[in-house]
Amino acid sequence: MAVSTGASLWAAPARVQMQITGYVISADLEPLTNQLTAKAKVTLSALEDLNTVTFELNNGLAITKLTDATGKVLTPERLTTTSTVRVPLNTPVPKGTSTTFNFEYTGALVGSETSPVEGIKLAAVADPISILLYAGRWFPMTGLFTNRFTAEMHIRVPSDERVIGSGATGHKSVGKEEEYSFNWTKPGFPGTIIAGKFLEPVTAPGIRNIKVYTTEKRKDFALDYVRTTAREFEYFSSIFGQPETGLINVVELPDDSVSAAWGPEIAAISGQRIADRNSQRLLSNTLAHQWWGSEVSPANLNDAWITNGMSRYAELLYLEDSGGKTAFQTAVTDISAGALAYDTEPLTSVGRLDPFSPQFQSMTLEKGAMVFHMLRWEMGDDVFNKFLRMLLTQFADKPIRTSDVQTVAQTQSETTLEPFFAQWLDGTGAPTFTDKFSVFRLGNGKGFRTVGAVQQDLDLFRMPVELRIETDGKTETRRVDVSGTESQYSVETFGRPRKISIDPENWLLKSTPDLAVRVAVLRGQQLVAQGDMAGALAEYQKALDTNKTSSLASYRIGEIFFTQRNYQSAANSFRDALRGDGDPRWVEVWSHIELGRVFDVTGQRDRAVNEYRLAVQTNDNTQGAVNEARALMQNPYKRPKTDN
Numbered sequence: 271m272a273v274s275t276g277a278s279l280w281a282a283p284a285r286v287q288m289q290i291t292g293y294v295i296s297a298d299l300e301p302l303t304n305q306l307t308a309k310a311k312v313t314l315s316a317l318e319d320l321n322t323v324t325f326e327l328n329n330g331l332a333i334t335k336l337t338d339a340t341g342k343v344l345t346p347e348r349l350t351t352t353s354t355v356r357v358p359l360n361t362p363v364p365k366g367t368s369t370t371f372n373f374e375y376t377g378a379l380v381g382s383e384t385s386p387v388e389g390i391k392l393a394a395v396a397d398p399i400s401i402l403l404y405a406g407r408w409f410p411m412t413g414l415f416t417n418r419f420t421a422e423m424h425i426r427v428p429s430d431e432r433v434i435g436s437g438a439t440g441h442k443s444v445g446k447e448e449e450y451s452f453n454w455t456k457p458g459f460p461g462t463i464i465a466g467k468f469l470e471p472v473t474a475p476g477i478r479n480i481k482v483y484t485t486e487k488r489k490d491f492a493l494d495y496v497r498t499t500a501r502e503f504e505y506f507s508s509i510f511g512q513p514e515t516g517l518i519n520v521v522e523l524p525d526d527s528v529s530a531a532w533g534p535e536i537a538a539i540s541g542q543r544i545a546d547r548n549s550q551r552l553l554s555n556t557l558a559h560q561w562w563g564s565e566v567s568p569a570n571l572n573d574a575w576i577t578n579g580m581s582r583y584a585e586l587l588y589l590e591d592s593g594g595k596t597a598f599q600t601a602v603t604d605i606s607a608g609a610l611a612y613d614t615e616p617l618t619s620v621g622r623l624d625p626f627s628p629q630f631q632s633m634t635l636e637k638g639a640m641v642f643h644m645l646r647w648e649m650g651d652d653v654f655n656k657f658l659r660m661l662l663t664q665f666a667d668k669p670i671r672t673s674d675v676q677t678v679a680q681t682q683s684e685t686t687l688e689p690f691f692a693q694w695l696d697g698t699g700a701p702t703f704t705d706k707f708s709v710f711r712l713g714n715g716k717g718f719r720t721v722g723a724v725q726q727d728l729d730l731f732r733m734p735v736e737l738r739i740e741t742d743g744k745t746e747t748r749r750v751d752v753s754g755t756e757s758q759y760s761v762e763t764f765g766r767p768r769k770i771s772i773d774p775e776n777w778l779l780k781s782t783p784d785l786a787v788r789v790a791v792l793r794g795q796q797l798v799a800q801g802d803m804a805g806a807l808a809e810y811q812k813a814l815d816t817n818k819t820s821s822l823a824s825y826r827i828g829e830i831f832f833t834q835r836n837y838q839s840a841a842n843s844f845r846d847a848l849r850g851d852g853d854p855r856w857v858e859v860w861s862h863i864e865l866g867r868v869f870d871v872t873g874q875r876d877r878a879v880n881e882y883r884l885a886v887q888t889n890d891n892t893q894g895a896v897n898e899a900r901a902l903m904q905n906p907y908k909r910p911k912t913d914n
Contacts, residue, residue, distance in 0.1 A: 274359075280770045286317055287316070288314045288318075288319055288323060288412065288568075289417050290412055291368070291419055293312055293313070293419060293420070293423070293424045293458070294421075294423075295308060295309070295421065295424070295719050296309045297309075297423070299400050299427045301400055301431075302393045302397065303398040304378045304380045305377070305378055306331065306377060308374075309372070309373075311372050311373075312371075312676055313368060313370045314370045315367070316366065316367055316369070319642075320359060320363040320365075322504045323356075323359065324355070324357070324412070325357070326352075326355065326386065326407045326414070327353065327354065327409075328379065328384055328393050328413075329345045330378060330379045330393070331377035331379070333355060333371075334374045334375060335373075335900070336373055338369065338372075339590040340361075340574055344357050344358070345357075345448065347480065357723040359548060359549050373409075379406075379408070380395075380396070386405075387405065387624075390527075390556070390626065390814075391524075391527045392406030392527070393470055399465070399524050400463075400464070401464060401524065402464070402465075403527075403867060404459055405463050409769075412526065412698050414460065414625060415563070415567060415571070415574065416567060416571065418457035418459065418569055418667070419459075420897065421455065421458060421460040421461065421519060422451075422453045423435060424449055424450070424451050424627070426447045426448070426449045427465045428524050431468070431631060432467075433464070435463045435536070437452045438450070454534055456514060456534075459533060459534065459567070460534050462532075462536055468483040468485060469484060470520070471483050472484070472489075472493055472841065473496075476502045477496055479500075479516045480503065480518050481496075481519050481520070482495045482496050482520040482521075483519060483719035484522045484541070485522055488522055491545050494547075498535070498550055498553060499553060501592075502554045502557050505588055505819050506554075506561035509587065509659075510662055511659055511663070513565055514564060514593060514666075518557065519537070520537045520539060520553075521537070523538045523540045523541065527542055528707050534560070534564050535560075537553065538556070543800060544822060546894065550592075553585065553621065554588045559581050561580075561584075562581045562584065562631075564815070566662060566670045567668075567670070568668055568670065569669035570621055570669075571602060571620065571630075573621075574621070575618075575624065575638035576638065578631075578634035578635045578638050579639045579640075579650070580606065582635045583642040586602065586605065589601055589897060591690055599776060602640075603788070605775070606634050606780075606785055607636075607692070607792050607895055608737075609633075609639070609700075610637075611632045611789050611792045612628065612633055613699060613700070615617055616663050616696045617634070618672055618695050620906050627798045637694075637779070640779045640882065644778060645776070646777075648687070648733070648734065649685075651683070653674070653814035656681070656682050657678060657679055660678050660681075664678065671689050672691070676796070692730070693731060696838060697730070699726045700728075700778075700779045701782050702727050702780065702782070703724060703735070703780055704724075704726070705725070705770055706722055707721060707722025707723070712762070716762075718764075719761070719762050719767050722758070722760075723756050723758050724757045724759065724772060725755060725756050726752065731755075732752065733752060734751050735750050735772060736774065737770055737777060738770065738771040739767050739769075740767065741764070741766055741768060742766050743765030748761055775821055775825060786816050787823065790809045790810065790816070793809045793824075793825055794810045796840060810823045810826050811827075811835070813817060814827075817851070820853075821848070821853055822847075822850050824844070825844065825857045828841075828844040832864060832867070840864070841868045844864050844868070847861040848861050848862070855890060858888055859885045859891075860895055862881045862899070863883045865881045866881035870902070872910070878906065879903055882902045886903075
């Protein structure tokens with residue numbers, strides 16, 4: 271889990287002092303001893319006069335030798351609280367000059383104990399898969415996801431392993447080892463290396479640019495993953511243009527690591543998610559980083575909403591194309607909840623947060639996605655697509671700032687968007703809309719005139735808002751420019767209006783009672799991930815206070831009680847979920863499965879089988895629910911031995 275570590279650790283410096291421009295790295299991986307031994311030549315440019323330099327480096331790695339460009343030995347100071355090493359210099363490096371440092375270092379990388387991100391395994395040398403993810407700081411670095419660099423790497427592994435990285439140039443046998451070489455010559459983030467006992471990469475007829483690397487355990491899913499990757503990659507290429515490279519290596523990650531990671535030419539996915547046929551959205555989000563993250567990157571972490579948000583929105587765009595409007599609208603609602611879960615400070619100041627904290631992730635991914643969604647509404651689809659391509663063209667292989675996005679958006683739309691960016695990037699909160707109107711009959715059978723006002727609670731709000739007018743005849747829509755807390759409108763229709771809906775297609779981020787329930791549930795889920803069950807129950811109860819029939823809140827409460835072995839309370843909550851509002855739909859099938867598990871662990875097999883049968887009858891296979899229910903009908907559920 272990711273835990274926020276406080277503002278002082280992650281506060282961005284007023285000015286960046288150096289820019290690492292290139293690496294030459296040689297590394298040996300010994301899976302049986304979990305050992306990494308490496309040499310790294312680091313080239314940097316001084317943006318200020320330097321008397322000391324600070325590099326980020328995984329706490330599991332110890333520097334055995336460090337020299338400057340003249341060969342003089344330097345003595346680094348390890349700062350474990352920040353996963354950094356501070357290096358006092360023998361000779362100052364003047365501003366505007368370049369220099370090199372030569373590192374030799376080694377250490378055992380096992381799990382999350384030494385990780386720069388608490389509780390998340392990002393670098394580990396192991397059998398059957400070793401992961402050296404860029405965010406794991408397995409080499410001396412700076413400027414996470416903002417400092418672009420080139421990299422030449424030579425990675426030695428046991429002869430029965432393969433290595434995947436960015437810019438492969440070949441491999442050769444060196445004694446009992448195999449050495450794989452990589453060279454990424456464009457400034458970017460070629461810092462991820464994945465090695466392991468992977469089978470021969472799987473491709474498909476007519477799809478030569480996609481390769482899927484899996485272990486024996488996941489091989490049956492590889493071919494389907496090739497085809498899914500090819501469809502998603504082709505779709506993104508059609509709307510974003512060609513990426514830096516047309517080659518994509520999909521690589522299996524260990525199940526106990528992150529669910530996904532990316533690098534140039536790399537989409538790394540957890541093995542259990544590869545086996546999950548419902549992981550298309552995770553894959554599409556990961557692939558989208560080839561454009562949003564790799565091709566363009568944030569100038570600093572205050573701009574991370576651009577690449578994180580657009581990768582999330584690209585995921586939704588593909589869902590809209592492949593799954594249809596209903597699936598897209600459902601996803602937008604979920605994203606809106608995430609956008610409001612921690613909306614307590616402006617997007618343009620989140621750089622002070624831990625980039626792996628729930629707040630940073632929620633704001634940059636979910637609210638960032640909603641910013642692009644709302645820009646699409648302001649611009650229209652054609653202009654929006656041109657706007658995205660222009661961003662990628664103008665800032666290819668470069669950092670991008672929030673001000674750059676605004677400039678390009680205004681140029682492409684030929685509209686002043688200062689109020690939009692002030693509201694959604696520099697402000698917090700979302701409007702709560704209400705509507706009051708009166709209907710008047712027009713003479714001579716000409717229909718009806720509806721005079722009303724859209725009201726909302728943010729004084730500085732200004733955006734176009736869609737109205738849907740449902741009449742006795744056809745349904746009509748109007749676009750109303752809302753400015754301030756109340757905006758008048760007048761609409762003429764032939765049929766008598768029966769209902770008027772504000773923003774029925776959910777183009778805007780807004781506060782509603784239904785969304786308040788989802789926000790509370792989401793906060794509860796994140797507290798569960800952090801091990802705070804009491805806090806999670808309090809959030810779920812807030813959701814029930816807002817909507818006493820919330821099936822989702824009741825289901826989540828049932829999960830906690832089941833984890834705590836409070837089986838009667840768990841059963842009561844799952845039954846409440848079944849009697850509730852049925853939103854979302856999947857709660858029904860999984861409530862039956864969870865009730866079945868309660869009966870199984872309390873020795874009531876007949877009742878358990880009946881619940882599994884009811885689950886199958888829903889014909890809802892969300893997250894493999896029907897498959898799970900059928901398996902449990904054959905073999906009773908037993909709590910894992912590690913489940914305390």
